[in-house]
Amino acid sequence: MKKTLYIFQSGELHRKDNSISFETSEGRKMLPVEDINDIYIFGEVDATKKFLEFASQKQICIHFFNHYGYYTGTFYPREHLNAGLVVVKQAEAYLDKEKRLVLAKKFIKGSIGQMIQVLKYYQSRAKTNRELFLQTIDELQSVLDKDKKWENVEEMMADEGHAREKYYSRFDDILNHHPDFLFEKRSKRPPLNRLNAMISFGNQICYTMILSEIYKTYLDPRIGFLHSSNFRRFSLNLDVAEIFKPIMVDRLIFSLINKKMITKKDFDKQMEGIMLSEEGRKKFIAELDKRMKTTVNHRHLGKSVSYRRLIRLELYKIQKHLLGEKEYEPYRSLW
Template sequence: MKTHLNTLFITTEGTYLAKDGEAVTVRVEKETKLRVPLHNLDGIMCFGRISMSPQLMGACAEANISISFLSPEGRFRAAVVGFSPGNVFLRRQQYRLSDASDACGAISQAIVVGKLANCRAVLLRAARDSTDPNRSERLQAVAGRLAANIIDVRATNDVDRLRGLEGEAAVSYFSAFNDLVNAAPDEFIYTKRSRRPPRDALNALLSLIYALLTHDARSACEASGLDAAVGFLHRDRPGRPGMALDLMEEFRPFLADRLALSLINRRQVTEKGFDYLETGAVKMDDATRKTVLVAYQERKQEVITHPFLGEKTSVGLLIHLQARLMARHLRGDLDGYPPFIWK
């Protein structure tokens, strides 16, 4: 359990929340672990098997404190809110700013800077850890190109230009992927990014982890009152979760790509776990999928210091915190959206 940005996150299975005067008490096995005044909260997020008293739900509804219930993996299930919780005003502002070129450009710029900075950090860390000087030199060269891309991104807030720069940087970043694979490079060779369907084992692995990250991002939007369909960097498209895709961009290299590479380099995932179909598609078998799901949830339990808040939190809560920061920026409480930049 942890409090961030006036939001109480409950992650311990079996926790019971109750109203105690003008405060919420958090009990685990009938022992009070935490007591937080209601006036200090604007949201409670419950992950997994969490229960609470009807009196607390009523008090939160009257105080405009939203309660969100999510699966242990972070998938949104339901929310309890009172009348006029304020989300409608947040969403209307989100719609206004998505149509305002300057505001849309400023937010998109922050998102792209965060993504490219994290891509560069992945390459530089791999270059430092590599025992092959030639590989290290190649990784540093690509990191240098990304640094130049970041300078170009900071110089414009034109959304179309930002999309183009992000695409150019992605090509450079993925060109270094083969140098990031230390184990069994003959099994996981990167040629190009392929989706629907993935055409090789590496793309199949990335696609699954990106899908998990997308679910987490959509849950974060729902729990924070954002409209997951209306983004800034990603254009509106029927069925496309633009806001969720915006939020997850910063986490693709830090969480998804690093996890995929870790699974490969530690030989937790091998090419034997993938079936090559006659259509050219590649399908992951059940055992490998389970390995990836377990590894993803374990990675989300790791503790990290949030670079903007300066507080320790779990990796799994990072995207929820970013959604809350986005909401605060849209409401005008923050001058700009602070992207997550891995340090």
Template sequence: MRKLLNTLYVTSEDAWLSLDGGNVAVSCSETGKRMVPLHILEGIVSFSYRGASPSLMGECVKRGIQLSFFSPRGRYLASASGTVDGNVFLRRQQYRYADDEKSSLRFAQNFIYGKIYNARYFLLKFGRSYAMRVNQKVFNDAADAMKKMLKEAQDAKSVEELMGIEGTAASIYFSLFDQMVLQQKNDFSFLSRTRRPPMDRVNALLSFSYTLLANDCASALQGNGLDPYVGFLHADRSGRRSLALDLMEELRSVYADRFVLTLINNRMVAPADFDLQESGAVLLNEEGRRRFLQEWQKKKTEIITHPFIKEKMPWGLVPHIQALLLARCIRGDIEEYPPFFWK
């Protein structure tokens, strides 16, 4: 259990939330009973499967506190709200910004700036950490090229121009991805990024990790009252959670890509975890998915310090904090959306 930006995050799977006077009481087997005053909270996010008492839900509705429920694995379930959902004003403002080219570009630039920054930093850090095993100069040269693209992203005059800059940066980044595969090279070689379907084992791992990350981002956006289907960078498309794809851009390299490389380089996956389809597609099989999901959940529990709010938290809460910051920016509580900059 932790309180961040006036939002209480309950991460214990067996926690039961109830009302105790003017407090939310969080009871679980590990820590016993702890109480937090309701008057200091703007939201409560619970990842417990046990839920909350009706009296607490009623009091949260009365006080205008957003009470959101997620499965322990991070799937959005529901939120408690009154007969009139106050988030309608937040979503209406989101739609106004999405329909305005200048406003959309402003948000899109922050997403892409964060993506290029993190990918560049990842290359620099990898090159330094494995200087005896990779060509560090090649990594540094790529980082120098991407540094120029940070300025270009800031100066982009349209979302289309911004997407072109992002595409060039991604091409440079993925041109070095095979060099970051340090173990099992014969079984996990990477030539280029292939999607729908992935055509090799590395792409199968990347695609699955991106799917999970997109789900986490969509759940986080819903929990903060935003519509995950209406984005600023990715165009509207029926059934596509465009805002979730926007939000995950800055987290791809430092969250999903690093995780995939850890699985391969630490020999946590093997060729037996994949099936080859008649079409040539390569997909994780049932055992591979099980192992992947186990490690993905462990990854979420790793503690980091959030670079913007300077608070320690598990990785799994990062999408929720970024969604919360995005909602605050859309409401006008903060001037600019702060991307997640990995340190």
């Protein structure tokens, strides 16, 4: 399986014959291009035109993050998988109110369903407030039961937002009210506390990881269904991320904190908020990379697949739905 390359050092990326050369103050590293799926750049890195042409030829997406760990953009190579029929069907489904509503509902139900699974997992392990977990699970389920009453995307997104607030309200219980990682409230750009800093950083990685997987399909990342296709560059990855954030990002965060793998020392206070430090981002990425390579049993395929592969399979299901081959049902974890 191809690997994701994460670069935190500063340096220069070049094409060297049929490999990638990364030159730093410490020397040169040769990177075998055939083993690379995508590249995440966090350091101050210069890239030559020949390197970018080579990356495009080898179908490698390159995601850039700034000094503070904010996502700044993606070098998204020219599509190498082209199917006019899929793009036409995707646009048709977006423009048809009923067809768009069907898919948007699927993403919302998938998202809330995953939140419920996360709460069930931690409810069985909670030391206190188990009854509050059950209450929150019932509240989320009641939102799911409203799906037949949703008449537009804005209405269902508002309900999903309320459900997510209830879901977040259990984070302090999951983390045993850790004094260094109290949730307080959801805050973004900038995050106002350590837990929010981890959520924001993890979500950005999730969005870009799904974007890399979309590139390997016939789907167009610019046409989403839950998130409007407007002047933002990509939106389909935001839709699909709703399903994977609870199990990819949130559960990883709980594990990192509860196992004391990340502590308050791994954060920097900025003028406007709090961010993971470079060391904190390295720890987060290292554990996320391990998690994405972890295999789980896929109940429909009857075999084990990695978390990363689960994302690609989800995209194939959406593609089949658009082509009228099989109705899309969002993935739901059983653990």
